[in-house]
Amino acid sequence: xxxxxKLQRLEIFEAEALGFSSQLFRVALRVCRDREKAEDLIQExxxxxxxxxxxxxxxxxxxxxxxxxxxxxxxxxxxxxxLELMPIEETIAETIAYDPPTPxxxxxxxxxxxxxxxPRDFQVPVVLADVExxxxxxxxxxxxxxxxxVMSRLHRGRKLLRMELANYARGAGYQIAN
Amino acid sequence: xxxxxxxxxxxxxxxxxLAVETNHTMLCHAERCCSCRSEMGARRSLRSSLRxxxxxxxxxxxxxxxxxxxxxxxxxxxxGPAAPGDETGRRNWFAxxxxxRFLTPAAIVAALALTVGAAWSLSLLWxxxxxxxxxxxxxxxxxxxxxxxxxxxxxxxxxxAPYFVNATEPAEMPESAGEYDRACVRxxxxxxxxxxxxxxxxxxxxxxxxxxxxxxxxxxxxxxxSLLVTDRDCRALKSGEVPPYSGLALGTQRxxxxxxxxGAYQTSKRIVLVVSDLPVDENAALAExxxxxxxxxxxxxxAETGPKERIGTGRLREGIDRVxxxxxxxxxxxxxxxxxxxxxxxxxxx
Numbered sequence: 001x002x003x004x005x006k007l008q009r010l011e012i013f014e015a016e017a018l019g020f021s022s023q024l025f026r027v028a029l030r031v032c033r034d035r036e037k038a039e040d041l042i043q044e045x046x047x048x049x050x051x052x053x054x055x056x057x058x059x060x061x062x063x064x065x066x067x068x069x070x071x072x073x074x075x076x077x078x079x080x081x082x083l084e085l086m087p088i089e090e091t092i093a094e095t096i097a098y099d100p101p102t103p104x105x106x107x108x109x110x111x112x113x114x115x116x117x118x119p120r121d122f123q124v125p126v127v128l129a130d131v132e133x134x135x136x137x138x139x140x141x142x143x144x145x146x147x148x149x150v151m152s153r154l155h156r157g158r159k160l161l162r163m164e165l166a167n168y169a170r171g172a173g174y175q176i177a178n
Numbered sequence: 179x180x181x182x183x184x185x186x187x188x189x190x191x192x193x194x195x196l197a198v199e200t201n202h203t204m205l206c207h208a209e210r211c212c213s214c215r216s217e218m219g220a221r222r223s224l225r226s227s228l229r230x231x232x233x234x235x236x237x238x239x240x241x242x243x244x245x246x247x248x249x250x251x252x253x254x255x256x257x258g259p260a261a262p263g264d265e266t267g268r269r270n271w272f273a274x275x276x277x278x279r280f281l282t283p284a285a286i287v288a289a290l291a292l293t294v295g296a297a298w299s300l301s302l303l304w305x306x307x308x309x310x311x312x313x314x315x316x317x318x319x320x321x322x323x324x325x326x327x328x329x330x331x332x333x334x335x336x337x338x339a340p341y342f343v344n345a346t347e348p349a350e351m352p353e354s355a356g357e358y359d360r361a362c363v364r365x366x367x368x369x370x371x372x373x374x375x376x377x378x379x380x381x382x383x384x385x386x387x388x389x390x391x392x393x394x395x396x397x398x399x400x401x402x403x404s405l406l407v408t409d410r411d412c413r414a415l416k417s418g419e420v421p422p423y424s425g426l427a428l429g430t431q432r433x434x435x436x437x438x439x440x441g442a443y444q445t446s447k448r449i450v451l452v453v454s455d456l457p458v459d460e461n462a463a464l465a466e467x468x469x470x471x472x473x474x475x476x477x478x479x480x481a482e483t484g485p486k487e488r489i490g491t492g493r494l495r496e497g498i499d500r501v502x503x504x505x506x507x508x509x510x511x512x513x514x515x516x517x518x519x520x521x522x523x524x525x526x527x528x
Contacts, residue, residue, distance in 0.1 A: 003255065007253075010249060010250070010255060013249075014246065018246075018315075019318070019319070021242065021245070022235070022237055025235060026232050026233070039237070043244065043245050046245055046248075047248065047249070101220065102221050102224055104219075104220045108231035108234075111227045111231050112232070115228065115231075115232075129193055130228055131229050131232045133324070133416065136193075136195055151190075154189070158189050165224070
């Protein structure tokens with residue numbers, strides 16, 4: 001392929017894919033918890049995506065494809081084959097019986113702080129579903145876990161988030177929705 | 179449905195992951211149970227807060243420039259000259275963003291991706307003298323509509339429109355529609371200009387999942403088509419915030435949801451949607467014809483109390499070199515482009 005064709009193809013890639021960079025970055029921050037590592041992850045993700053772009057079918061779900069590459073790169077880097085819960089986290093999740101009402105009138109900082117207190121394995125699906133608005137199936141595809149596992153993680157993750165917020169709200173004297 | 183069951187399903191409902199029938203059951207329960215209705219409001223608010231909190235993080239300009247350099251280096255393009263007609267690398271990327279959609283008509287990137295219609299191929303700078311602004315990627319992102327709006331619009335079409343498919347009585351928007359939105363009282367008359375091949379079956383205000391719509395139900399042969407007008411509130415935008423500019427420069431925003439095709443337009447205060455079970459491209463073409471007079475009318479209504487305009491300089495791909503941009507960031511073409519926007523700019527002395 002000559003330079004002109006290659007440049008044109010790169011421009012198309014940039015126009016199509018770079019628009020999702022902030023969304024991918026937000027998720028990378030949740031995954032890496034370190035800004036520099038998250039930026040590296042994004043760079044690697046886009047490089048892999050560019051190198052595989054000839055295999056991508058235009059018109060299909062580019063955003064979901066990029067997320068899949070992101071997690072592929074990330075878990076490849078830390079040598080994990082798939083997303084696993086540590087046993088202790090599973091135990092914590094199982095003992096949740098009480099689901100408190102969702103507090104209202106919390107600030108964004110408080111909400112973000114509560115999110116960051118829940119285990120990462122629950123945080124990531126919650127962010128993918130409730131912030132980035134991926135479908136459950138897209139999340140399953142990106143994380144390479146079964147749909148049922150996604151739903152279970154989301155259920156627990158959201159419950160944990162509400163518990164963190166309720167504990168905070170109680171401590172801070174907020175009124176909780178009746 | 180019991181309250182426990184409602185709360186178990188509530189997050190999936192807010193994500194648009196439940197079947198339509200279950201949505202209906204959820205709504206019926208929420209109507210009867212104020213505790214569950216309150217919990218629905220609190221969780222919806224939490225989702226918006228979470229989205230806003232997380233949306234503040236952006237890839238830095240430095241990281242983006244590094245990324246672009248790395249991509250070029252990986253392609254062996256870092257030493258090459260700029261292609262003819264390029265200005266700066268960044269501007270070229272921006273121009274490419276607007277070029278893409280109508281060169282690949284079948285390409286729909288994702289259910290919530292923005293698309294730019296053929297009539298809106300713009301590489302735009304505005305402002306006077308040296309003070310150039312552009313529609314940044316951040317602004318484009320701020321215009322993304324939320325999944326819940328798409329789901330609610332599709333849901334309203336699916337649950338409400340079929341009731342009227344065989345209606346034979348003449349349909350007219352009632353005066354009481356003014357209690358919801360004064361601008362929608364004549365919606366059926368305004369839309370008639372673009373609805374030549376359609377038959378109006380119903381005109382009313384209806385609710386779906388806490389969202390009100392002005393709803394026109396049409397049939398075209400065997401197909402049902404809805405034209406919906408709703409508030410451009412923070413829940414309608416993916417970021418949870420309403421940007422101070424409308425999304426008109428983007429042309430038709432296209433979505434699919436549960437086998438329905440949607441085309442959407444944003445004015446400063448409202449969102450106009452056309453929903454049908456037609457193929458996506460066909461729905462988009464129909465949306466442009468049907469929604470255009472409505473969008474123009476609503477813009478005029480909003481502009482009556484709206485901000486002043488100023489003239490800037492701009493460069494359009496079609497070669498026109500003057501555009502008018504009002505303080506709301508809405509782009510109006512001047513001199514000679516046929517389309518839904520007319521020229522009515524006045525010069526403001528800065």
